Amino acid sequence: MTNRDPRGGDALDREFDEALALAKDPASQGRTAQDSASQDPAQRPGRSSGASGAPGPRGPHRHRPATPWPDARAIAARAPRTSRPSPTTLDGTPVARPLPEALGHVLAAPLTALTDLPSFDTSAMDGWALAGPGPWRLPAADQSVLAGHAEADPLPDGHAIRIATGARVPPGATAVLRTEHGAATGGWLYAAPAHPVSPGQDIRPRGQECRSGDLLLPAGAVITPVILGLAAAAGYDELPTMARPRVEILVLGDELLRQGLPHDGRIRDALGPMLAPWLRALGAEPLATRRLADDAEALYAAVAESPADVVLTTGGTAAGPVDHVHPTLRRLDAELLVDGVAVRPGHPMLLARLAPHKHLVGLPGNPLAAVSGLLTLAEPLLRTLTGRPAPAPCPAPLAAAVHGHPRDTRLVPVVFREDEAFPLRFNGPAMLRGVAVADGLAVIPPGGAERGTEVEMLDLPWSTAWPGPQE
Numbered sequence: 001m002t003n004r005d006p007r008g009g010d011a012l013d014r015e016f017d018e019a020l021a022l023a024k025d026p027a028s029q030g031r032t033a034q035d036s037a038s039q040d041p042a043q044r045p046g047r048s049s050g051a052s053g054a055p056g057p058r059g060p061h062r063h064r065p066a067t068p069w070p071d072a073r074a075i076a077a078r079a080p081r082t083s084r085p086s087p088t089t090l091d092g093t094p095v096a097r098p099l100p101e102a103l104g105h106v107l108a109a110p111l112t113a114l115t116d117l118p119s120f121d122t123s124a125m126d127g128w129a130l131a132g133p134g135p136w137r138l139p140a141a142d143q144s145v146l147a148g149h150a151e152a153d154p155l156p157d158g159h160a161i162r163i164a165t166g167a168r169v170p171p172g173a174t175a176v177l178r179t180e181h182g183a184a185t186g187g188w189l190y191a192a193p194a195h196p197v198s199p200g201q202d203i204r205p206r207g208q209e210c211r212s213g214d215l216l217l218p219a220g221a222v223i224t225p226v227i228l229g230l231a232a233a234a235g236y237d238e239l240p241t242m243a244r245p246r247v248e249i250l251v252l253g254d255e256l257l258r259q260g261l262p263h264d265g266r267i268r269d270a271l272g273p274m275l276a277p278w279l280r281a282l283g284a285e286p287l288a289t290r291r292l293a294d295d296a297e298a299l300y301a302a303v304a305e306s307p308a309d310v311v312l313t314t315g316g317t318a319a320g321p322v323d324h325v326h327p328t329l330r331r332l333d334a335e336l337l338v339d340g341v342a343v344r345p346g347h348p349m350l351l352a353r354l355a356p357h358k359h360l361v362g363l364p365g366n367p368l369a370a371v372s373g374l375l376t377l378a379e380p381l382l383r384t385l386t387g388r389p390a391p392a393p394c395p396a397p398l399a400a401a402v403h404g405h406p407r408d409t410r411l412v413p414v415v416f417r418e419d420e421a422f423p424l425r426f427n428g429p430a431m432l433r434g435v436a437v438a439d440g441l442a443v444i445p446p447g448g449a450e451r452g453t454e455v456e457m458l459d460l461p462w463s464t465a466w467p468g469p470q471e
C-alpha cells in the first residue's frame with residue numbers, strides 16, 4: 001500500500017545495516033528485540049495465543065518482539081491440530097477420487113493390494129514355455145500362448161510351446177527359454193549350449209511383487225503418477241484421498257495493476273499470479289484470488305464472509321495508514337498465534353485463528369517477503385491440514401559465506417551445483433529475480449554462516465504434482 005510510510009523493503013536493508021552496526025557496538029551487544037520490548041510495555045501484546053507467546057497486533061513494528069523462525073513454523077504446523085477432530089481430513093471423511101483425478105492428492109488410508117501381483121505365473125520373456133529337461137517336442141501346428149488369454153492346456157513333460165511376454169505360463173511348465181537362446185528344427189526345440197535351462201528361469205511367479213492384502217503405501221503419501229500406476233496394477237479404480245483445505249487469497253493494495261506496464265506510481269501485482277498455483281502445489285484448493293482496494297470495510301467483509309478454511313492476505317501487515325490487517329483481526333476478535341517472525345525478509349508476517357477451523361495467514365506485501373511468509377507459515381499449516389508428512393531435513397554446505405542478521409534468521413535463494421548451495425543475488429525483500437531461478441532457500445542462522453557450513457534448506461515444491469486445472 002503505497003500511500004503510507006514509504007520505508008518499504010529498502011527500509012529493511014537500512015534497518016539491517018543499522019542492526020549490523022549495532023551488533024558491532026559493544027554497548028549494544030546482547031540486547032535483543034525481546035529485551036527492547038520487555039523494557040517498553042507499549043510493545044507488549046494485546047490478545048495473543050498462549051501457545052506462541054506472540055505479541056498482539058498493536059504498536060509500531062521496529063522493535064516488536066518477534067517469534068523465532070523455528071518456533072513460528074512449529075506453531076503453524078500445530079495450529080490446526082488444536083481445533084480439529086481428526087488429523088486426517090478436514091471433517092474426518094476421506095474423499096474417494098477416480099484415479100485420473102487423484103494425482104497430487106494425499107492418500108487418506110493405507111494402500112493395500114487388492115490382488116496378488118503378478119496375479120498368475122507369467123512369462124518374463126518372449127520364447128518357449130517348456131516342461132522338464134530338453135530337447136522338447138513342439139506342437140504340430142504353429143501354436144502360441146499369448147498375453148491376455150485364458151489359461152492354456154497343461155504342458156506335458158518334455159514338451160514346449162511358444163509363449164509371449166506377459167502370457168500365463170501353462171500348468172506343468174518348469175521354465176521359459178528366450179527366443180534368442182533356442183533353436184526349433186524338425187518339430188523339436190533345442191537350448192543353445194551356452195544357455196542351459198534352469199528350473200523357474202524367466203517365470204515371474206504369482207505374488208512375486210505382493211500378495212493380496214500386503215501394505216503397498218502408508219496413508220499420507222502424496223499421489224504421484226507412479227502411485228496411480230501402482231494403484232491401478234493393484235486393482236484400484238479410485239483412491240481414498242484427504243479433503244483439501246480451501247484457501248481464499250486476498251491481494252491488498254490500491255497500487256496494484258493486473259496488466260500492462262507500471263505507471264503513475266502503480267505497479268504490477270506479482271503475488272496474485274504466483275500464490276494460487278503455489279498453494280495448489282502445497283495441497284490446498286484455492287477458491288479464488290480476490291484483489292481488494294485499501295479499504296478496511298472491504299477487507300473486514302471479505303475475511304468475515306470467506307468460506308475458506310485458510311484466508312491468505314498479501315500486504316497490509318505493517319503499520320502504515322492503510323495497513324488494515326491488524327485492525328481487521330482485532331475487529332474479528334481473532335486469536336493471533338504468530339505476530340511477526342524473526343526472519344528476513346518477511347518479518348511482519350502473521351498467523352491468526354479466526355474460528356476453530358478457520359485460519360488467516362498474513363503475508364507481507366514485498367514479494368520475496370511474501371514467499372518467506374508462505375514457506376514459514378502457510379506451508380506448515382497446510383502440511384498439517386493436508387496430512388502430508390514433514391519433509392526430511394536436507395542440509396547442504398554453502399558454497400560462499402552468507403552475512404547474517406544479528407538476531408533474525410535469513411532465508412536466501414540458492415542454486416544447487418555439485419552438492420553445494422550457491423547463494424543468489426537479487427535477494428532483496430521486493431525482488432523475485434533471485435528466487436525465480438532458485439532450487440531452494442537456505443536458512444541462514446542469526447549471525448550468518450561461513451563458506452562450507454551445512455545449513456537447512458527449504459525446498460521449492462515444483463516437483464510436486466499440481467492437482468486440478470491452473471487458474
Ligand SMILES: Nc1nc2c(c(=O)[nH]1)N[C@H]1C(S)=C(S)[C@@H](COP(=O)(O)OP(=O)(O)OC[C@H]3O[C@@H](n4cnc5c(N)ncnc54)[C@H](O)[C@@H]3O)O[C@H]1N2
Nearest residue numbers: 001008012061269270271315316317318323364365366369
Ligand atoms: N513502520 C514500519 N514500516 C514497515 C515495516 C515495519 O516494521 N515498520 N516493515 C517493512 C517490511 S519488512 C515490509 S515486508 C513491509 C510489509 O508491508 P505490508 O505487508 O504492509 O505491505 P504493503 O505496505 O502493502 O506493501 C509493501 C511493498 O510491497 C509492494 N506490494 C504489495 N503487494 C504487492 C503485490 N501483490 N505485488 C507486488 N508488490 C506488492 C507494495 O507496493 C510495497 O512496495 O512493510 C515495511 N514497512
Ligand code: MOO
Nearest residue numbers: 012345346369429
Ligand atoms: O523487508 Mo520485509 O522483511 O520485506 O519483510
